[in-house]
Amino acid sequence: MKFSQVMSSGGEWLRGEGPHHQVVVSSRVRLARNLRHHPFPGWAKKAERTQILEQIKPQVEGLTEMQDSFSELLQDLSALEKQVLVERHLISREHAAKGVGSAVVMNRKQTLSIMINEEDHLRMQSIRSGLQLKSAFKLVDKVDSTLEARLDIAYDQRLGYLTACPTNVGTGMRASAMLHLPGLVLSDLINQVIQAVNKIGLAVRGLYGEGTEAMGNLFQISNQTTLGEKEDEIISRLTKVIETIIDKEHDARQVLIQKKSDTLSDQIGRAYGVLTYAHAMTSKEALNLLSVMKLGVDLGAFPEDRRLPIDELFIETQPAHLQKTSQQKLNAEERDFLRAQIIRDRLKLFPKPDMGKMAREPEGTSSSEPNHHE
Amino acid sequence: MLCDVCKCNDASVFLTQIIEGKMQKVNLCDACSKEKGVQDPTGFALADLLLGIGAAEEIEKGASTQKCPVCGFTQADFKKTGRLGCSACYRTFAEGLGTLLKAMHKGVEHVGKLPERAAKQLELSDKMRTLSDNLEKAVAEENYETAAALRDQIKQLELQITS
Numbered sequence: 159m160k161f162s163q164v165m166s167s168g169g170e171w172l173r174g175e176g177p178h179h180q181v182v183v184s185s186r187v188r189l190a191r192n193l194r195h196h197p198f199p200g201w202a203k204k205a206e207r208t209q210i211l212e213q214i215k216p217q218v219e220g221l222t223e224m225q226d227s228f229s230e231l232l233q234d235l236s237a238l239e240k241q242v243l244v245e246r247h248l249i250s251r252e253h254a255a256k257g258v259g260s261a262v263v264m265n266r267k268q269t270l271s272i273m274i275n276e277e278d279h280l281r282m283q284s285i286r287s288g289l290q291l292k293s294a295f296k297l298v299d300k301v302d303s304t305l306e307a308r309l310d311i312a313y314d315q316r317l318g319y320l321t322a323c324p325t326n327v328g329t330g331m332r333a334s335a336m337l338h339l340p341g342l343v344l345s346d347l348i349n350q351v352i353q354a355v356n357k358i359g360l361a362v363r364g365l366y367g368e369g370t371e372a373m374g375n376l377f378q379i380s381n382q383t384t385l386g387e388k389e390d391e392i393i394s395r396l397t398k399v400i401e402t403i404i405d406k407e408h409d410a411r412q413v414l415i416q417k418k419s420d421t422l423s424d425q426i427g428r429a430y431g432v433l434t435y436a437h438a439m440t441s442k443e444a445l446n447l448l449s450v451m452k453l454g455v456d457l458g459a460f461p462e463d464r465r466l467p468i469d470e471l472f473i474e475t476q477p478a479h480l481q482k483t484s485q486q487k488l489n490a491e492e493r494d495f496l497r498a499q500i501i502r503d504r505l506k507l508f509p510k511p512d513m514g515k516m517a518r519e520p521e522g523t524s525s526s527e528p529n530h531h532e
Numbered sequence: 533m534l535c536d537v538c539k540c541n542d543a544s545v546f547l548t549q550i551i552e553g554k555m556q557k558v559n560l561c562d563a564c565s566k567e568k569g570v571q572d573p574t575g576f577a578l579a580d581l582l583l584g585i586g587a588a589e590e591i592e593k594g595a596s597t598q599k600c601p602v603c604g605f606t607q608a609d610f611k612k613t614g615r616l617g618c619s620a621c622y623r624t625f626a627e628g629l630g631t632l633l634k635a636m637h638k639g640v641e642h643v644g645k646l647p648e649r650a651a652k653q654l655e656l657s658d659k660m661r662t663l664s665d666n667l668e669k670a671v672a673e674e675n676y677e678t679a680a681a682l683r684d685q686i687k688q689l690e691l692q693i694t695s
Contacts, residue, residue, distance in 0.1 A: 192619055194619055195602075195618075195619075195620075196618065197603045197605075197617055197618040198615065198616065198617060198618055198619075200613065200615050201603060201605060201609075201615070201616075201617040201618065277615065299645070302645075303647075303648070306647045306648065306649065307648065307649075311647060311649075312619035313647050313649075313650050314619075314622060314642075315650065315654070316641055316642065317622055317633075317641070317642055318642025318644060318645075319642075319645075320619040320622050322615045322616055323614060323615050323616075324616065324629060324632060324633060324636060325636055327622070327633065327637075327642075328637065328642045328644060329642070329644040329645065331644075359638070383636065383637040383638045384637065385633060385636075385637035385638065385639055385640065385641070385642060386637050386638035386639015386640065386641060386642075386643060387638045387639065387643065387644070388643050388644045389644045389645055
């Protein structure tokens with residue numbers, strides 16, 4: 159598979175309609191593994207890293223899950239191509255900075271991506287649309303078991319899987335979900351939720367993980383600890399917390415509709431107006447406004463069949479995707495013009511928001527889909 | 533001064549907290565302090581949230597000259613990068629890491645997935661223990677015929693384990 163094919167096919171999670179897709183954009187589970195008797199990538203010399211890569215890469219490419227895969231050495235990818243993969247969450251920002259001695263292998267559906275010589279020798283990640291942490295874990299766990307039989311993996315009877323960073327030792331697992339929480343942000347409840355989640359040992363981060371800003375009302379929530387708890391326990395604990403947040407988000411949206419419908423209509427109307435008529439737009443502004451449009455679709459102000467173009471714009475207006483589509487390197491100002499143009503084109507046939515259709519949910523069904531009756 | 537958590541940005545938030553009579557200091561950058569919820573001093577406990585950074589300083593005091601015999605990694609390298617050199621470092625720096633892991637994680641022992649290879653090793657070593665116990669008993673009871681048979685089994689098992 160070539161990079162152009164990665165670009166043209168969106169990847170399952172980007173257009174998927176997984177469970178709770180209104181609030182949960184995607185679920186990811188990654189496992190960190192290392193080879194015994196070899197220094198971790200950050201400490202290994204270039205020659206050692208290359209040797210480790212040569213040992214691991216054929217095994218990864220030989221997985222049945224990786225038939226018809228995209229496999230590339232990091233030094234053979236351009237900066238732009240790496241950034242496209244980061245924007246799709248297929249490689250980490252840290253991995254994008256790597257060159258000789260590192261590689262990435264991913265399947266055609268882009269549900270499985272394996273980074274070789276990131277912070278650990280192996281970072282295996284499964285990504286699914288909606289809230290599907292269990293099935294994401296199942297896939298990556300199976301791949302792990304297959305590789306384990308073919309590679310000598312560093313494992314300690316007491317500490318479990320040994321990783322470069324002690325924060326990952328044990329299961330080596332990080333499970334995370336990307337949540338879209340405009341209701342909680344608009345009602346100023348988000349900090350309360352973040353603090354509550356932090357207190358029970360889970361982490362909340364921005365769009366691209368550690369140290370990144372929350373944009374577009376998107377938040378990543380993940381387990382913080384990896385030692386002393388079983389994988390399935392971590393996943394069900396996380397899932398429960400996420401389900402609670404989903405309920406809180408739906409409740410917040412209902413309160414907004416009932417008590418602050420003017421504010422809500424104003425936000426949606428402004429987002430529609432600016433996106434439809436603006437001629438220059440930063441990616442941050444685009445994300446924030448698209449988030450409000452997505453909320454508009456969720457609440458029924460826009461027809462359900464307009465969901466996909468909005469979801470697609472989230473990723474297409476990211477800086478690297480923009481440049482890759484236009485086949486040229488653009489400076490920030492040029493990107494802002496092009497971004498606004500793409501959005502205008504896409505929204506040309508978009509109906510005006512119909513605030514009267516914003517659905518109130520009947521009592522007690524806060525986590526179900528809003529209905530679209532008139 | 534760099535942030536103790538991300539080790540990338542300059543620290544701008546300097547925290548001191550006394551926990552069980554011990555003073556712990558942590559330096560954070562703006563982003564990490566926000567992420568850890570440090571803006572709200574009532575909302576967090578240093579030891580819980582900051583991944584045992586105080587503990588990291590403690591290990592440094594005790595064994596700053598220690599060096600991993602397998603990969604040559606030192607305690608100072610760990611302080612600088614927050615990462616270890618190789619899987620053997622977990623044994624080399626076991627003492628200090630113990631405190632750190634305890635502060636970082638839910639438990640101090642892995643209870644999750646057991647790789648097949650390790651499971652097999654575990655099974656063999658369990659078997660070995662049983663055989664050795666039986667051998668001891670047989671010798672004590674002067675049951676030499678059984679003891680000889682057990683010794684043969686142990687030899688076979690040893691071969692299996694090393695192969």
